[in-house]
Amino acid sequence: MTSISELADVARQLRVDSIRAAAAAGSGHPTSSMSAADLMAVLIGGHFRYDFERPAHPGNDRFILSKGHASPLLYAAYKAAGALTDEELLTFRKEGSRLEGHPTPRALPWVEVATGSLGQGLPVGVGMALSGKRLDRIPYRVWVLCGDSELAEGSVWEAAEHAGYEHLDNLTAIVDVNRLGQRGPTRHEWRLAAYADRFAASGWHVVEIDGHDIDDIGRAYDEAASTAGQPTVILARTLKGKGVAAVEDREGLHGKPLRDPEAAIQELGGVRDVRVEVREPAAARAMHAVRSGHLELPRHEVGDAVATRTAYGQALAALGTARGDVVALDGEVGDSTRAEYFAKEHPDRFFECYIAEQQLVAAAVGLAARGWVPYASTFAAFLTRAHDFVRMAAISGAGINLVGSHAGVAIGQDGPSQMGLEDLAVFRAVHGSTVLYPCDAHQTGRLVAEMAGLEGVRYLRTSRGDTPVIYGPGEEFPVGGSKVLRASDADRLTVVAAGVTVHEALAAAETLDGAGIQVRVIDLYSVKPVDRTTLREAAERTGCLLTVEDHRPEGGIGDAVLDAFTDGRPVPRLVRLAVRRMPGSASPAEQLRAAGIDADSIAAAARLLVEQGVVR
Incomplete structure (x- = not known):
């Protein structure tokens, strides 16, 4: 164990290097870094176990800098551990540097997840701690350094409840209570009891300390490591800008480099190059990487009526049997999303998150x-609560599968609060995302399996009501593809649909056929990436595309189809049927009719287009 005087010297170096990095960049958050320097020095100097040469070592402790704006402190710690050079430290925030303003794992292998949107580090840390305790069964610890300002976020208390309920004694939250936020004092300032009471009520072991007392910090870390059956929170009273009189506990300096960095560095004893010997992790082995069997997806007869949410649950359970690395999470609606099928067959890999999206x-x-490989499900409408977490997951490059059930007005009587009508737009806008919307059971099963091998954020939209099985069990559904369900040389226009509206489109096509109007029908099950080739061919052959979606007109299938024609070529006639009114309570059939997206509405729109001569 490093001595108290040596750790104090490391802390001074962390402060100096935080000042230097921000000064070199001309921006950054040195004062927020300086308040937590003692906490970080003691952590890396004797309590954190990590092999920087092997960041994937299964026995490594995990560290999340939830207060991501204090990235100069993190990078200074990496330098102290010998992972970064001083030269690279001074590239902070510059173009091409690995040291971004807020840390991301894109270039730095020691960063677990992207941070910077406050209130997310502890919730993600809970997921890592769940992995260690319930799945990996490896005694690594998860350390999360939070700021006091972010404790105003509701997501922190969702995490606190979850960790306490799961008895995650491998999780330690360190809260840097420096009293000052971005524009002035925090809500509770240095009243540690205000935080302590809430954590204690959620089942946490609470330790209150002087965050600049090296010995006090060390004892707190030891106490956290020895506490069984409870996660530990260390509430550390600190001073923002600690160590430099000109900025210490001063308002109005958040997010600004120091005005006189050289004087501040001299006040702290000058530049130094102390190296910290970080403790090695314990020998460990990860056991979950093996895929355990052949995937046997459920089979149905063509014509059977099966809800795609039911097909999702069945396929997920089958995938869990074939792959031991698949896990499932649900938001206390597993009987509706059908995630309960996985929970019954693989209870050791199922996580109930309750109503905390x-x-x-x-x-x-x-x-x-x-x-x-996680699959997380709830109602499509409720996933919008977690949009910022989805956005940050994309920045992290996280491979997650999200499944939104009860999409659209087709859910019927429950009314608009339960209807996912914006979800396609939300997920299409996420960087690198995949958005899928199946219409029958076999298509759903295939897409659930396909999702496991994709990268980034993947979203699957499922429906509540039973719909006919129209595809055979051997049909393939490549991501980025579509299916042409009806086509002829006499087609006057193309109807593009997905999910529940595929069946409405097919019914409309039958009606129009009886009236002598031939239409092409495309099942656009891959909303992103979209099948540009098939859509362009349909436009060339029929001259007009009619999109039909159980979603708002903004950002959904209509916009996805339009994206196929953004390369400068002529854009075809495009007419959109979508949910433009505010629905109430009614039966599914009544809802589709009122929204103008049922078979009769599609047929009427097609007739009108033909009669007006806008299609050939």
Whole structure:
């Protein structure tokens, strides 16, 4: 164990290097880094176990800098551990540097997940701790350094409840209570009891310390490591800008480099190059990487009526049997999303997150960071609560599968609060995302299996009501493809649909056929990436595309189809049927009719287009 005087010297170096990095960049958050320097020095100097040469070592402790704006402190710690050079430290925030303003794992192998959107580090840390305790069964610890400002976020308390309920004694939250936020004092300032009471009520072991007392910090870390059956939170009273009189506990300096960095560095004793010997992790082996069997997806008869949410649950359970690395999470609606099928067959790999959608997605991100393949499900409407977590998951490059059930007005009587009508737009806008919307059971099963091998954020939209099985069990559905369900040389226009509206489109096509109007029907099950080739061919052959979607007109299938024609070529006639009114309670059939997206509405729109001569 490094001595108290040596750790104090490391802390001074961390402060100096934080000042230097921000000064070189001309921006950054040195004062937020300086307040937590003692906490970081003691952690890396004797309590954190990590092999920087092997960041994937299964026995490594995990560290998340939830207060991601304090990235200069993190990079200074990497330098102290010998992972970064001083030259690279001074590239902070510069173009091409690995040292971004807020840390991401894109270039730095020691960063677990992207941080910077406050209130996310602890929820993701819960996912990692769940992995260690329930899945990996490896005694690594998860350390999360939070700021006091972010404790105003509700997501922190979702995480606190979850960790306490799961008895995650391998999780330690360190809260840097420096009293000052971005624009002034925090809500509770240095009243540690305000935080302590809430954590204790959630089942945490609470330790209150002076965050600049090296000995006090060390004892707190030891206490956390020896506490069984409870996660530990260390509430550390600190001073923002600690060590430099000109900035210490001063308002108005958040997010600004020091005005006189050279004087501040001299006040702290000057530049130094102390190296810290970080403790090695314990020998460990990860056991979950083996895929355990052949995938046997459920089979149905063509014409059977099966809800795609049911097909999702069945396929996920089958996938869990074939792959031991697949895990499932649900937001206390597993009987509706059908995630309960997985829970019954693989209870050791199922996580109930209750009505806490931010924690649901965050736990999935944490599990993915530990090498698992998570499927997280709830109602499509409720996933919008966790949009910021989805956005940050994309920045992290996390491979997560999200499944939104009860999409659209087709759910019927429950009314608009339960209807996912914006979800396609939300997920299409996420960087690198995949968005899928199956219409029958076999298509759903195939896409659930396909999702496991994709990268980034994957979203599958499922429906509540039973729909006919129209595809055989051997049909393939490549991501980025579509299916042409009806086509002829006499087609006057093309109807593009997905999910429930595929069946409405087919019914409309039958009606129009009886009236002597031939239409092409495309099942656009891959909303992103979209099948540009098939859509362009349909436009060339028929001259007009009519999109039909159980979704708002903005950002959904209509916009996805339009994206196929953004390369400068002539854009075809495009007419959109979508949910433009605010629905109430009614039967599914009544809802589709009122929204103007049922078979009769599609047929009427097609007739009108033909009569007006806008299609050939």
